Amino acid sequence: MRVPRGLWANPGRMDEWARIEDMPLVRVTVMLKPDLLDSAGRAVADSLHRMGFDSVSQARIGRVVELKVAEVNEEAIRSMASRLLANPVTEDWTYEVVE
Amino acid sequence: MRAAVLQFPGSNCDQDALHALRGPVGIEAEYVWHSETSLQGFDLVFVPGGFSYGDYLRCGAIAARSPIMQAVVAHAEAGGYVIGVCNGFQVLCESGLLPGALLLNRDQKFICEDVWLRAENTRSPWTSGVKGLIRIPIAHGEGRYAAHAEDLKMLNEEGRVAFRYVNAEGEAAEEANVNGSAESIAGVLSANGRVLGMMPHPERACLPLLGGVDGLQILSWLGSA
Numbered sequence: 007m008r009v010p011r012g013l014w015a016n017p018g019r020m021d022e023w024a025r026i027e028d029m030p031l032v033r034v035t036v037m038l039k040p041d042l043l044d045s046a047g048r049a050v051a052d053s054l055h056r057m058g059f060d061s062v063s064q065a066r067i068g069r070v071v072e073l074k075v076a077e078v079n080e081e082a083i084r085s086m087a088s089r090l091l092a093n094p095v096t097e098d099w100t101y102e103v104v105e
Numbered sequence: 106m107r108a109a110v111l112q113f114p115g116s117n118c119d120q121d122a123l124h125a126l127r128g129p130v131g132i133e134a135e136y137v138w139h140s141e142t143s144l145q146g147f148d149l150v151f152v153p154g155g156f157s158y159g160d161y162l163r164c165g166a167i168a169a170r171s172p173i174m175q176a177v178v179a180h181a182e183a184g185g186y187v188i189g190v191c192n193g194f195q196v197l198c199e200s201g202l203l204p205g206a207l208l209l210n211r212d213q214k215f216i217c218e219d220v221w222l223r224a225e226n227t228r229s230p231w232t233s234g235v236k237g238l239i240r241i242p243i244a245h246g247e248g249r250y251a252a253h254a255e256d257l258k259m260l261n262e263e264g265r266v267a268f269r270y271v272n273a274e275g276e277a278a279e280e281a282n283v284n285g286s287a288e289s290i291a292g293v294l295s296a297n298g299r300v301l302g303m304m305p306h307p308e309r310a311c312l313p314l315l316g317g318v319d320g321l322q323i324l325s326w327l328g329s330a
Contacts, residue, residue, distance in 0.1 A: 038208075042251060043285065045213045069162075090170065093163055093199065095206045096251055 152193030205252030211285025
């Protein structure tokens with residue numbers, strides 16, 4: 007089952023819209039490897055401290071990519087994650103399937 | 106020597122590169138759009154700076170997967186010359202032509218200033234023309250070079266570190282490493298020395314009008330190759 011072409015250009019096709027809503031969602035989370043300095047995360051932690059949240063010892067910022075897929079193919083997801091969504095040199099990734 | 110200056114959506118240093126190559130360096134140079142698939146007839150590929158694809162996902166990530174990049178990889182594997190500057194360096198790392206990656210600057214600020222560079226070897230035409238320290242501008246927010254420990258070891262052992270950020274005395278001191286790069290690395294080479302990636306902009310230091318001509322120590326060999 008493929009996403010019908012032209013759907014985005016013609017949202018009046020409500021029956022096809024419904025199919026995307028029914029599709030499984032794959033949520034890929036990408037984080038910097040733990041041994042790398044996350045300078046943006048450090049800025050956020052500093053900001054939280056200035057706001058009075060003393061209990062925060064570290065903040066790290068990642069990226070979430072949500073994919074709507076026609077079918078859940080774990081090998082394809084691993085391939086997408088390692089070949090584009092994450093840079094394996096500097097990032098680790100995990101994913102979950104949200105039905 | 107004929108140069109292809111790649112253009113991705115969002116590249117903005119392509120005109121500087123073309124101007125430097127055709128003018129002070131004195132070689133033929135043309136733009137090649139990212140959706141082209143052939144580099145036939147070109148000896149050098151110049152991957153310019155900018156914000157290709159708006160730095161979406163990661164800097165250079167989407168550009169590295171553009172159609173033209175397959176031809177760039179084939180060109181490099183066949184012994185062709187490639188230089189990636191700033192976003193171009195990011196693209197070359199994302200494409201696997203060079204090890205490592207470029208991360209957000211240590212202090213999270215975009216840095217736009219002139220820096221001193223020291224060439225770390227003379228084995229490549231990109232570095233063998235550099236006599237002493239050179240003054241080159243940088244302009245980047247994501248220029249912190251990072252690589253696996255084994256890759257850093259390999260780069261050092263194989264003489265593949267091209268340039269390091271240094272102070273006016275030529276020392277790779279911490280204050281000179283403005284973006285926090287691993288081992289103050291500003292540029293790296295491929296195993297055959299023909300592919301160079303560097304964060305500073307040599308193409309912006311080729312005209313006295315722009316404040317300096319030290320960039321010619323990196324680029325002028327092209328004019329007599």
